[in-house]
Amino acid sequence: MAASEQGTIKPAPNFNAETDSETLSKAMKGAGTDEKAIIDVLTKRSSDQRQEIFTKYKSMYGRDLVDDLKSELSGNFRDVIVSLMRPKSRFDAISLRKAMKGLGTDEEVLIEVICTKTNSEIESIKTEYKAENDRDLEKDIVSETSGHFKQLLVSLLQAKRDESTTVDAAKAQADAQALYDAGEARWGTDESKFNEIFATRSYAHLQKVFQVYPTVSKKNRSITDAIKGEMSGDIQNGMLAIVGCVQSRPTYFAEKLYKTMKGLGTKDDTLIRIVVSRSEIDLGTIKQIFKDKYGKTLHEFIHGDTSGDYRNALLSIVGN
Structure with a gap:
């Protein structure tokens, strides 16, 4: 994580899982629910602290905290609170399954989750997906998507992106040229070349590639404009998500x-x-x-x- 990046939720000081469990139990007891108490506890604890509360609550009351929250709350408010109770990789795994379940697929969710993750995050999501659904994420992606979009997601799920921070300027120049040759310079687009470079190169390397791309492009286009001109639909959105995250x-x-x-x-x-x-x-x-x-x-x-x-x-x- 870059030094300039920061979250809004930090671990609560003087954290006490037992006290928080008592507060939550009291908030859901009897007629009516104390929504403010639930918000005050669960939105001000880190994910690890919320998992401690989950375990402590079950040991104190013999009840599942998430089940109790689901039964007491409703609508979008319930969705926020229940989402907070999921460890991050499990939350992503649940989001992916929901996006592919039933009729139709929500490709936007697949892009947002898979195209923005690091290797270790993807490995954790695959593990959680299997544990949560007893299903293989890659197999589900293959059955629910098609064409070049499917190939991009499958490539990313291999979690083989180079994670070095050193950049070889000559290789970056060569990749920028390869992208130009695969897109703007020809009739039709060689999406497989874009796929190879976008799914396996390090972010540091891709930053340099995108920086020099306009100098290679005969129309002085940015990589974003080149993708918009050469692709459409889900594959375009997936590629643009990777560009956005690299930048x-x-x-x-x-x-x-x-x-x-x-x-x-x-x-x-x-x-x-x-x-x-x-x-x-x-x-x-x-x-x-x-x-x-x-x-x-x-x-x-x-x-x-x-x-x-x-x-x-x-x-x-x-x-x-």
């Missing part, structure tokens, strides 16, 4: 958050998924970029687009 992962997620709330209606599933999954990684950085880019704070956007306990939970995670 700035927090900026990529700031832009995604903006899209969930601009215009009519709010894409609540995406909003919840990003706020929860980035809360301990770089949500603080995302907030700053969001404000700089859109002139309003993320807090203001959420306040205007959500309501009730759902809004209160999100705002508590995001902070001021």
Whole structure:
């Protein structure tokens, strides 16, 4: 994690899983539910601390905390709180299964989860997916997607990206030329060459490739414009997600958050998924970029687009 990246949720000082378990039990006991107490506890504890609460709650009361929360809460508020109770890789695994279950596939979720992860994150997600669903993630991806998009996701699931930080300028120049030759320079696009470079090269190397690409392009195009000109649909979106994360992962997620709330209606599933999954990684950085880019704070956007306990939970995670 870059030094400039920071989350909004930190481990709570003076943490006591027993006290928190008592608070949560009391909040769900009897008629009515104390939603504020639930928000105050679960949005202000780290993921590891929430797992300690989960274990302590079961040992104290012989009940499953997540099941109790599901039965007491409803709607988007329940989704936020239950999502917080999932360890990060399990949450990603559950999101992927949900995206592929039933009729149709939510490719946007596949892109957001798989195209933005490090090797170790992908390995953890594959393990959790198997444990949670007794299914193989790669097999499900193969059956639910097709063509070049499928090939990109399968390549990324191998978790074989070079993670070195040293950059060979000559190799970067050669890769930029190879991308030009595979796209703008020919009739039709050789997506397999884009796939090979985008799925296996280090982020540091790709940064250099994207930096020099306009000098190779006869039209002085950026790599983003080249992809938009050469591809369409899910493969284009997947490639652009990788470009976005190479250039700035927090900026990529700031832009995604903006899209969930601009215009009519709010894409609540995406909003919840990003706020929860980035809360301990770089949500603080995302907030700053969001404000700089859109002139309003993320807090203001959420306040205007959500309501009730759902809004209160999100705002508590995001902070001021």
